[in-house]
Amino acid sequence: MPLNTQKPQRDREYLEKLQDYYAEHKVIPSYSVLAGLWGVSAKSWVSACVKRFEEAGFLGWTPDRQLKPGRRFFERRVADAPVHAGQPHAAAADGYDLVSSIDEMLVREPSKTELIRVKGDSMIDAGIHEGDFLVVERRHHASPGEVVVAIVDNEFTVKYLGKEREELVLRPANKAYPVIRPRGRLEIYGVMAGLVRKVFR
Amino acid sequence: MPLNTQKPQRDREYLEKLQDYYAEHKVIPSYSVLAGLWGVSAKSWVSACVKRFEEAGFLGWTPDRQLKPGRRFFERRVADAPVHAGQPHAAAADGYDLVSSIDEMLVREPSKTELIRVKGDSMIDAGIHEGDFLVVERRHHASPGEVVVAIVDNEFTVKYLGKEREELVLRPANKAYPVIRPRGRLEIYGVMAGLVRKVFR
């Protein structure tokens, strides 16, 4: 019995409207604004709904008793195909998993995490395309097999880290490019923690 | 002259404290709470600081005059190679762009956005690999050329949407797979808005 956001049937709709509002403004509005948002006209009703959302974990309170998003507020469904066509939204958790936010999924330590926009096609066989954003965790060491961001000739370069006779090398994932065997020390900027691609529309 | 958060010297500190508070609670607190957070004891002073942050773009207002994060509140650096090795963090905006959060970058309408875990390698030439998470915006129509999630034989399938003589078809990005020409109506579940790959470590 996973989700139970159907107690009053409109709660799901209310929650979605609030989530969209939050996505636009990044704040939880006041009860009167919420009432307008939901198309109801009684703050008392908003109060009741909020109480339900709170019990369900979608809303919470700061230590100062201000309303705030709860732990489940940013939950996003993850579908694992195959799923039945008729009811892809069925409450039954078949094929569904939950993820809090994409940020949380990819970023372990925000202060050590950066995005780097990928240039060129030297890693295309690893599914890393030009224009993609590489989520990079800054750190100066890495293990062979990891995708690393190294600094070569004053430029970032993204490659597999490899090892040849005790020497670290940078291997592209594209036969058209050569393996880079750095003279002296190899300067590693960080390692790949994830990848983000945005489809422009 | 890129950043100018130094007017009163403590403003940068105040902003960081507010950002930390927001990171924890996902809301902007009231002026009195802010005063406590900053270690000052006059709401009037908070009001003045807020006004400065507002002018600098770090804070803003909802249509209902509620304080909210401004466009620069979530700024995160994006490196655009090439960058000089010595100072990849230099304040000078050379090679840097700014992005708020990964979520915001990919998700326009949270309530209509889902993640689908990719199965198989039929889209590998488009850089969509098994295990990747497709960010899908739910909608029942799409234009040829877009990557769509369609429902075929009760399973999600990810393909390019194509057109052959007024008929919509599904094209894989892998020569080993055939073009799918659906009989009757093609059921589109959503369109690709982005892609997320997590590197497991």
Place this chain on the structure above:
DNA sequence: TAGGGTGCAGAACATTCGTTCGGTCATCGG
């Protein structure tokens, strides 16, 4: 058709909010 639960409206009220205005006390240039 009586009765009990739901889904919402409306008013009353103490509390809290943000603003405005007038202070105080250091620092600093002249």
Place this chain on the structure above:
DNA sequence: CCGATGACCGAACGAATGTTCTGCACCCTA
């Protein structure tokens, strides 16, 4: 030594907030 400026405190006040309580029109079920 003086006036200006900047950083902050404190009180007062109307407006807005969230809570509580009552009311009412619906269904259902009996």
